[in-house]
Amino acid sequence: MGKTFGETAALAPVTLDVADGSFVAIVGPSGCGKSTLFNVIAGLLEPDEGEVRVGGHDVTGTTGHVGYMLQKDLLVPWRTVEDNITMAARLTRGVTPEDRAEARRVASGYGLGEFLRHYPSALSGGMRQRVALMRTLVTHQPLLLLDEPFGALDAQTRLEMQQWLLQVWRETGRTVLFITHDVDESIFLSDRILVMSPRPGRVVADLDNPLPRPRDLGTLIEPEFVTLKAQIMRLLHEGPS
């Protein structure tokens, strides 16, 4: 799928082409327009110029064509875990027995089967983000936008979640755009890294991430990892060379 769009006030003109099934990380300082980019892709904002195309279709300004996750899990406290997972169906066409069965399957598959009738308040932060990702997955959208989803978690949980995300991505084959300001995370997860400059946000570098998959904790100390990291950090602190 491809993506081309122009500018909004927080974002300088950006042109982006994303390959099916790839994992693209977007790194940049706060306020560089990363979230604005996501909002345009999701259809919440209309770009001043340009267009958004997903799977060959022009979806500029429309909604309902991506999966979306934020740092806040945004689970509704008045619904159980199962009902939260089926939220998208409830908000669009209504919940069917198949939706509920799938929610149960996904939850059990990822270790939360016992918590289906729990309310979100009874879950830890990490568990809640897992539920949020499951909710996003069952929308069956080919493109997922994840905006710093693990930013509010402690380092240990974050590491677990990153490994779990990679497992899910491997199993489902979706295309993922992942925003983070954690350089380690961006390298650990992605095939391709976009580095953005401060406001107005501009893509200053488009780096290929050659590290082999599957990745584990050992990857974090590979020489190529460190090299890539140094390169990205230089770009972030000094601008394009």
Place this chain on the structure above:
Amino acid sequence: MRRKVLRNVGVPVLSLVLLLFIWQAVIVVFHVQPYIAPRPMAAIRSVTGNWSALWPLVLGTIRETVYGFASGALLGLVLGSVMAKVPVLQRLVYPVLVLSQAVPTIALAAPLVLILGFGIGPKIVIVAWIVFFPVAVNVLDGLSHVDQDLVNLARVYGAPRWRTFLYVEVPASATPIFTGLKIGATYAVGGAIIGELFGSEGASLAIYQEHANTNFNTAAVYGTTMLMTAIGISWFLLVIGVETLATPWQRRSVARRYRWRR
């Protein structure tokens, strides 16, 4: 659990009994004459002893309260939602709402009786008038403070506006909405009584008390007051009960299993 019930029910009952003791003590110690104020037991007996005559009057007051409350709550929900969704209307309507509450209920009653007669109409209007304001204000408040990220997420899912309203915004406002309903419930019965006092066809609880007053039946006067208070409290507890049933997530970690929900 048992200790909690004991505390939530036992303590208020105990303080009520204490109040009755003090009342009795004052009557006895100060030699208060029965035509000035009755003893608590006399007041209670005036209700229990005349229950067959009082029961239809109580039903009448309950009917006025329920219909009035339902109308007022519905009006408040609609008005609050409309004001939340249409800012122009909010600016226009909100000051009028506040003005409506500045009108003393008693001043309202007389013209209402002239317009609507002596039937149940004026009572329903008065109760609705009292109830709709706290409900409208709280609905507006709740709907105005829903997490915008959640609303945006619903939009990203492609949710139409009405589904977002029904499944996100309204449940998110559950707490303030019930607050408004509880406030309205507390004052609803008082409104019904005022309406009855300003004109009743046949008998009503307020007129029964009025007759007791002119007939020096102080026991019945106090007894009817206790009865009216009991109706008010019961209605309030009923609304709390509905709230408890409707908002299980505020008290539980795990939802109950319902047989109809597969």
Place this chain on the structure above:
Amino acid sequence: MKLSRVRVGAVAGSLILGTLALSGGGASAKAITQVTFAYDFPGPDFELVPLVVAQHRGYFARAGLHVKIVFPPNTSTTTQMLSVGTADIGMLTTSDMVIAVGAGAPVLSVANYSMHNNWGLFALPGTSLSASTLKSTLKGKRIFSYGDTWTESMLPFILRYAGLTTSQVKIVTDPTGYDLTFLLSHRVDFSTNTNNYELPGWAGSGKSGHLSELLGTKAGAPDVPIWTYAVTRAYANAHGATVKAFLSAVKKATVWAAANPAAAAGEFDMTYPKSGYSDAYNKLGWSLTVPILTNSSGQYFTQTSAQWTSLARALKGIKLITKVAAPSTYYTNKYQP
């Protein structure tokens, strides 16, 4: 309008003005006795004329009295004001009197204010209230009541006369309203009141024609006095001379006011300019009250055992009291001049 509890007009203002005016005649050689008089209604109206005249023309002063008039918050509190001592002498309806005595209140009637029962059923002009058609005229109709004890005692006589039971008519009770408003707006079909209040009210409404009137006495109600002056027994025992002086002054004032009704009404208007009633209303009202102040022998004040017994029996009949007490429990004439 008398039987209701509505306060018309700026009573607070007239209250202050009234008490100021009535305390004006205090300078006298004799020792002045303070007396607090409680009216039977929350605001002043023309039945207060005898007291106004007694103050205005110096009858109280000459009797060595300084009378302060107070108004109860509603029509049923006068008895309680007497019982707790907030007032020394008061004006009550005789029905309230009988019920109060039945409830154990130590009140005693010392003089009739008026002698005759001028209460009745009223309807818009053109409505026939003749006995032959009364049953069909009243059946199923809305009859207004102020909810007071006098109306409660008298209405059954009208219904019995018409051959109807209470369930066959719709009695609309509103202690706070004004009966003529509802009659004129057709919210009720019939109204009840005493004619000295109803007729001036009708005259003031500007409508043409005369109200149809069916007096309670015509329907078999006892022709007994409606209003009375009362004290507590304790006060009478302790201050008998004061009660006598009070009644003597009021009698002189009543006689004068009956002989000079227009002037007497004028004095009321001057004392209570903000009573809420027009001068014409007060003049007509007082002139309609004068004829019922004396009995068949031309006497003022004099009470009879018969009047109290027949009233008590009527009240017992509708279960407002449980037993008829001895007449001496209700009244005495011994403080009258």
